[in-house]
Amino acid sequence: MSEIMKSAKETIAERVAKEMRNGDLVNLGIGLPTLVPNYLPDGVDVILQSENGFVGLGPVKDEVSKDLVNAGGQPTGIRPSGAFFDSLLSFSLIRGGHVDVTVLGGLEVDQNGNLANWIIPGKMVPGMGGAMDLVTGAKKVIVAMEHCSKKGAPKILKECKLPLTGKGVVDLIVTELAIFRVTIDGLVLEELQEGVELETVMEKTEASFTIDSNLKTEQLN
Amino acid sequence: MSEIMKSAKETIAERVAKEMRNGDLVNLGIGLPTLVPNYLPDGVDVILQSENGFVGLGPVKDEVSKDLVNAGGQPTGIRPSGAFFDSLLSFSLIRGGHVDVTVLGGLEVDQNGNLANWIIPGKMVPGMGGAMDLVTGAKKVIVAMEHCSKKGAPKILKECKLPLTGKGVVDLIVTELAIFRVTIDGLVLEELQEGVELETVMEKTEASFTIDSNLKTEQLN
Amino acid sequence: MNKLITIEEARELFRDGMTIMSGGFMGVGTSEKLVSAVLASEAKDITLISSDTSLEETGVGPLISNNQVKKVIASHIGTNPITGKKMIAGEIDVELVPQGTLAERIRAGGSGLGGVLTPTGVGTMVEEGKATLEIDGKEYLLEKPLHADIAILKAYKADKAGNLVFRQSARNFNPIMALAADLVVVEVEELVEVGELDPDTVVTPGVLVDNILV
Amino acid sequence: MNKLITIEEARELFRDGMTIMSGGFMGVGTSEKLVSAVLASEAKDITLISSDTSLEETGVGPLISNNQVKKVIASHIGTNPITGKKMIAGEIDVELVPQGTLAERIRAGGSGLGGVLTPTGVGTMVEEGKATLEIDGKEYLLEKPLHADIAILKAYKADKAGNLVFRQSARNFNPIMALAADLVVVEVEELVEVGELDPDTVVTPGVLVDNILV
Numbered sequence: 001m002s003e004i005m006k007s008a009k010e011t012i013a014e015r016v017a018k019e020m021r022n023g024d025l026v027n028l029g030i031g032l033p034t035l036v037p038n039y040l041p042d043g044v045d046v047i048l049q050s051e052n053g054f055v056g057l058g059p060v061k062d063e064v065s066k067d068l069v070n071a072g073g074q075p076t077g078i079r080p081s082g083a084f085f086d087s088l089l090s091f092s093l094i095r096g097g098h099v100d101v102t103v104l105g106g107l108e109v110d111q112n113g114n115l116a117n118w119i120i121p122g123k124m125v126p127g128m129g130g131a132m133d134l135v136t137g138a139k140k141v142i143v144a145m146e147h148c149s150k151k152g153a154p155k156i157l158k159e160c161k162l163p164l165t166g167k168g169v170v171d172l173i174v175t176e177l178a179i180f181r182v183t184i185d186g187l188v189l190e191e192l193q194e195g196v197e198l199e200t201v202m203e204k205t206e207a208s209f210t211i212d213s214n215l216k217t218e219q220l221n
Numbered sequence: 222m223s224e225i226m227k228s229a230k231e232t233i234a235e236r237v238a239k240e241m242r243n244g245d246l247v248n249l250g251i252g253l254p255t256l257v258p259n260y261l262p263d264g265v266d267v268i269l270q271s272e273n274g275f276v277g278l279g280p281v282k283d284e285v286s287k288d289l290v291n292a293g294g295q296p297t298g299i300r301p302s303g304a305f306f307d308s309l310l311s312f313s314l315i316r317g318g319h320v321d322v323t324v325l326g327g328l329e330v331d332q333n334g335n336l337a338n339w340i341i342p343g344k345m346v347p348g349m350g351g352a353m354d355l356v357t358g359a360k361k362v363i364v365a366m367e368h369c370s371k372k373g374a375p376k377i378l379k380e381c382k383l384p385l386t387g388k389g390v391v392d393l394i395v396t397e398l399a400i401f402r403v404t405i406d407g408l409v410l411e412e413l414q415e416g417v418e419l420e421t422v423m424e425k426t427e428a429s430f431t432i433d434s435n436l437k438t439e440q441l442n
Numbered sequence: 443m444n445k446l447i448t449i450e451e452a453r454e455l456f457r458d459g460m461t462i463m464s465g466g467f468m469g470v471g472t473s474e475k476l477v478s479a480v481l482a483s484e485a486k487d488i489t490l491i492s493s494d495t496s497l498e499e500t501g502v503g504p505l506i507s508n509n510q511v512k513k514v515i516a517s518h519i520g521t522n523p524i525t526g527k528k529m530i531a532g533e534i535d536v537e538l539v540p541q542g543t544l545a546e547r548i549r550a551g552g553s554g555l556g557g558v559l560t561p562t563g564v565g566t567m568v569e570e571g572k573a574t575l576e577i578d579g580k581e582y583l584l585e586k587p588l589h590a591d592i593a594i595l596k597a598y599k600a601d602k603a604g605n606l607v608f609r610q611s612a613r614n615f616n617p618i619m620a621l622a623a624d625l626v627v628v629e630v631e632e633l634v635e636v637g638e639l640d641p642d643t644v645v646t647p648g649v650l651v652d653n654i655l656v
Numbered sequence: 657m658n659k660l661i662t663i664e665e666a667r668e669l670f671r672d673g674m675t676i677m678s679g680g681f682m683g684v685g686t687s688e689k690l691v692s693a694v695l696a697s698e699a700k701d702i703t704l705i706s707s708d709t710s711l712e713e714t715g716v717g718p719l720i721s722n723n724q725v726k727k728v729i730a731s732h733i734g735t736n737p738i739t740g741k742k743m744i745a746g747e748i749d750v751e752l753v754p755q756g757t758l759a760e761r762i763r764a765g766g767s768g769l770g771g772v773l774t775p776t777g778v779g780t781m782v783e784e785g786k787a788t789l790e791i792d793g794k795e796y797l798l799e800k801p802l803h804a805d806i807a808i809l810k811a812y813k814a815d816k817a818g819n820l821v822f823r824q825s826a827r828n829f830n831p832i833m834a835l836a837a838d839l840v841v842v843e844v845e846e847l848v849e850v851g852e853l854d855p856d857t858v859v860t861p862g863v864l865v866d867n868i869l870v
Contacts, residue, residue, distance in 0.1 A: 023657050025863045047863055051541065052467040052493075053611045055861050066470070067598075067612035073468030073521065080851035081817035083858035084610055086617045086645075087467075087493070088549055091542030092835055095562060095768030098864065119567075125529070125538070126520025127494070128568075133542035136562045137768050167565025244443050246649045268649055272755065273681040273707075274825045276647050287684070288812075288826040294682030294735065301637035302603035304644035305824055307831045307859075308681075308707070309763055312756030313621055316554035316776060319650065340781075346743070346752070347734025348708070349782075354756035357776045358554050388779025546769070555760070556773035556789065556796035575770065577800070582770035586791070609856060642823060643857045 008146050008176035011193055014039040016103055016144050016174050020046050024100040025093070027051060027134055030072045032144050033103035047081075049099060051130040053090050056082020071130065094130065095137035102138035104131060106145040106173075108160045111207040113170040113182040115143060116162035128165060135166035147175035147204050154206040156180065156187070177201050180209060188212050229367050229397035232414055235260040237324055237365050237395050241267050245321040246314070248272060248355055251293045253365050254324035268302075270320060272311050272351040277303020292351065315351065316358035323359035325352060327366040327394075329381040332428040334391040334403040336364060337383035349386060356387035368396035368425050375427040377401065377408070398422050401430060409433050445604050447653045449479060452627065455592060455653075456483035463491040463548065463590040463619040468521065469501030471612035473629035475655055476594035480505055487512045491548070491588055493541065493615050494518040495525040506534070515588065517541035540568060543585050545618055551587035552621025558585040593623035597646070600630040601637070604651030605644040613645065620650040627653040659818050661867045663693060666841060669806060669867075670697035677705040677762065677804040677833040682735065683715030685826035687843035689869055690808035694719055701726045705762070705802055707755065707829050708732040709739040720748070729802065731755035754782060757799050759832055765801035766835025772799040807837035811860070814844040815851070818865030819858040827859065834864040841867040 006014075009032050017039035020026060026046045028034050040046065048057035050070045056079040057070060070076040078084075093099055108116040115135055118128040135141050148154055156173060173180040178201045179191040187209035192198060198211075227235075230253050238260035241247060247267045249255050261267065269278035271291045277300040278291060291297040299305075314320055329337040336356055339349040356362050369375055377394060394401040399422045400412040408430035413419065419432075452475070456462070462480065466472025472492075480488070481504055490511045495518075496503040505511050506524050513535040519525040528534040539547065546558040559582040563569055573584040595616045598609035606628060608616060620626050633656045666689070670676070676694065680686025686706075694702070695718060704725045709732075710717040719725050720738050727749040733739040742748040753761065760772040773796040777783055787798040809830045812823035820842060822830060834840050847870045 053614050055863050065610060067610040069468060069470050069611055078855055081862060082855045083819050083861035084613055084855050085861060087545040087614045088618050091545050092767035095542050096766045096835055097768060124520065124526045127516065127518035127538045128540050129518040130541040132540040133562045164566045274828050276649050286824060288824040290682060290684050290825055299641055302648060303641045304605050304647035305641050305827055306647060308759040308828045309832050312759050313553035316756050317552045317621055318554060345734065345740045348730065348732035348752045349754050350732040351755040353754040354776045385780045554775060556791040556794065559770035561768060577770040
C-alpha cells in the first residue's frame with residue numbers, strides 16, 4: 001500500500017497491529033479497531049473474541065449463518081479452533097484478565113488514562129455495551145482514534161469532560177500523529193508517526209505529556 | 222413389606238417419600254436419605270440431583286463408568302433425561318432455590334430450625350461438603366433422622382450444642398416416632414408415626430413443641 | 443410431565459406489570475414467537491431485561507414500538523432509535539448496565555447470591571447511587587441481583603424433558619436467564635425425544651425449563 | 657503454538673510454596689499424571705485447593721501423604737484420614753469451605769470479581785472472621801476470591817488449540833479452575849486435531865489452556 005494513499009485510520013490500525021503478540025486473545029471495538037487484523041506482522045496471529053459469545057472470530061465461510069454474528073450484530077465466521085459460550089463466560093474472560101489486548105475508539109482520553117467513549121449527554125445514548133468491562137478487565141487497553149475531532153478539537157485532554165467509560169484504564173493511545181503511553185506519572189510521548197513533527201503533536205494535544213528519552217532524535221527535528 | 226419388620230430407617234424414609242411431589246428436583250444426603258426413592262407413592266417421580274455435577278441420578282446401567290459417581294463417590298447411573306454440568310451450575314441450582322427438596326441426616330436439630338450435622342469438635346472433621354449450601358438454598362429442608370442418639374439422648378433440642386450447618390433452615394423433621402414442622406413460632410408436632418404415643422415423643426424430645434390441631438385425636442390416645 | 447405449550451397458551455402467560463427477561467443479542471437468540479406472544483397478550487407496563495433493544499423490527503424491538511414496556515434494563519439501546527426517543531420523551535425508563543455486569547446480576551439473581559462485586563463502572567456514572575466496597579485495596583461496585591417473573595428464551599434443540607442446546611452466538615444470555623425467572627419458557631427450532639441429547643452436551647438442564655414452544 | 661508437554665516437562669512446572677488447584681471430586685476428574693508430576697517434583701509447602709482430599713491412594717490423596725502440602729482449602733477431608741491426622745498434628749492447615757462457596761470463590765478469582773456474597777454459612781463457624789453484609793434485609797457473607805499459580809486439570813478430550821470437553825461427573829471443578837490460575841495444565845484422555853471438536857460443544861475454550869499432557 002502506498003504511504004501517500006494511507007488514510008489516518010489505516011495509519012492507526014497498522015501501528016496498533018504492531019502491539020500484538022502471537023497468540024494474544026484480542027477484543028476489537030466496532031469501527032477503526034476492526035481494521036487491525038489486516039496489518040498483523042508476519043508470524044503474528046491473534047485470537048479474536050466476540051463478546052456476544054465466542055473466541056475465534058473469522059471471516060464468513062461458505063454460507064452466512066443466522067445464528068453467527070459479531071458484537072456489532074453483523075454476520076461473521078468462526079475459525080475451526082474457536083469455541084462458543086454464554087455471555088457469562090464471555091465476560092469472565094474479559095473482566096478476569098484473560099483478554100490480552102482490547103482496542104477501542106475514543107471520544108476523549110485524558111492524561112490520567114481516563115477514557116470517554118460511550119455517551120454524549122443531550123444526544124442519543126447508545127449504552128456502554130461491553131466497553132466498560134473491556135477497559136476494566138483487559139490486560140492492555142489501547143485507544144485507537146484520530147488525534148482530533150472532525151471539528152479539529154483535541155481529543156487528548158487534561159481531563160475528560162464527557163462521562164467516563166473507565167477511570168485510569170488506558171495503557172496506550174495511538175493516533176495518526178503519535179503514540180502515547182499512559183504511566184502513573186502521566187502521558188509519555190513514545191513515538192511520532194512517520195513524517196509528523198513534534199510541534200504538530202504539541203499543538204493538537206491539550207494534555208500535558210513528557211517525551212520519552214528513546215524518541216528518535218531525527219524524529220524531533 | 223410387613224409393618225412389623227420395618228426398621229426405624231425404613232419408617233422414616235417411607236414417611237419422607239410422602240413429602241415429594243411429582244417432578245420435584247430433590248437432593249438426598251448420604252445414608253438414610255438415599256432410601257427415600259424406594260418409597261415414592263405411585264404416580265410420583267422425582268428428579269435426583271448429585272451435587273458433584275448432574276441431575277437425573279439413577280441406577281447403574283449395563284456397565285460402571287469410572288467418570289460417573291454420586292456425591293458419595295460411589296458408581297452410579299444417569300437417566301436418559303439427565304444432564305451433566307460443572308460444580309458451579311450445580312450449586313447455582315442449590316443456592317438459587319431450584320432444588321425443591323433436600324433430605325439430610327442430623328446430629329442435632331433445635332426448635333428454632335437450626336441444624337447441626339457436619340462436625341463433632343475434638344473428633345475427626347469430615348467437612349461440610351455441599352450440606353451448608355443445600356440447607357441454605359433448597360426450598361424445603363427435611364431432616365430425616367432417628368429420634369434419639371444411639372445412647373438414647375434426644376436429638377431434637379431446645380438449642381443445638383454442636384456447630385451449626387445452618388441457622389433457622391429446617392422445615393420438617395421426620396423421625397421414626399414423629400413428624401415436626403418448624404414454624405416461626407417454634408416446633409409443631411404434626412403427626413405421630415403409627416403406633417407411637419404422644420407420651421413417648423414428649424419423653425424423648427428435649428425441644429418445646431406445640432401440637433397441631435389437626436393431629437388425629439385417636440393418635441393422641 | 444408435559445412441558446409443551448401452544449402459541450395460544452403462551453399468550454396467556456403474560457400480565458400487566460410483569461418483569462420479563464428475553465435472551466438474545468441484537469435479536470440473535472431471541473424468540474420471535476414468544477415476542478409475538480407478548481405482543482398478542484397486550485400486557486402493559488412491562489419491565490424488560492435484555493442485552494439490548496435490537497432494531498425496531500427484530501428481537502425485542504417490536505415490544506418497544508408497541509408501547510408495552512415501561513422500563514428497560516439493558517446494556518445497549520443505540521441500535522433501536524425508538525427506545526432512545528421514548529426515553530427522551532419520558533415514556534420509557536432506561537437503566538443502562540455494563541454487559542458483563544448485566545450477565546452477573548442475572549446470574550446472581552438465579553444463584554441465590556446477594557449481589558455482584560465488580561470493578562466495572564467504578565469512577566463512572568454507573569457508580570451513582572450504588573454502594574462501593576474496598577476489598578484488599580481495590581474498589582468494587584455492589585450491583586444488585588436481577589430476577590424476572592418470566593424468561594422468554596430461544597434454543598436450538600430441546601428434548602421433551604426441557605434439556606437445551608444452543609447454536610453458535612445465539613446462546614448469549616439464554617442459559618443465564620434460565621436460572622433467574624419464576625417461569626422459564628423456551629422456543630426451540632427442533633424438539634427431540636428424551637434420550638436423543640447426550641447429557642454431556644446439554645447446556646441448560648431441563649429442570650430449569652417450565653414450558654417449550656416449538 | 658504448541659501446547660503439548662511431556663510428563664518430564666510437567667514436573668518442571670512446580671515450585672516450593674506454590675498454590676495449586678486440582679480438579680476432581682473424590683478423585684474423579686483428577687489428573688493422576690499431573691498429581692504424579694507434583695510428587696516427582698518434590699515441591700514443598702504447597703497450598704492445595706481442591707473439592708476434597710479424596711482417599712489416601714486416589715486423586716490428590718498422595719500429595720497429602722507425601723508431606724508436600726502445608727495448607728488445604730477444600731470442602732471435605734473426611735474420606736482421607738491422613739488429612740485429618742496431619743491437621744490434628746498441626747502439620748497441615750485446613751480451611752474448610754462450603755462446596756458451593758468454593759466453586760464461587762474460584763470463579764470470582766478467575767472472573768475479576770472482588771468476592772462472593774453468599775447466604776451459605778451465615779450463623780455458622782464459616783462466618784468467623786468474615787465480613788457480613790445485609791442486602792435488602794438478608795444477610796450474606798463476603799467470601800474472598802481464590803486464585804492459583806497452577807491449575808492441574810483433567811479433561812476427556814482436547815484439540816491441539818486446548819479446547820476441552822469433559823465426560824460425565826468428571827467435569828466438576830475443572831472448567832471453573834481453568835479460569836483461575838496463572839498456568840493451566842490439562843491431562844486429556846484423547847487429543848484430536850483442531851476442527852474435530854464442534855465449537856458449540858466445547859466446554860472450556862482453548863484460550864484458557866496453556867499446556868496439554870496426553
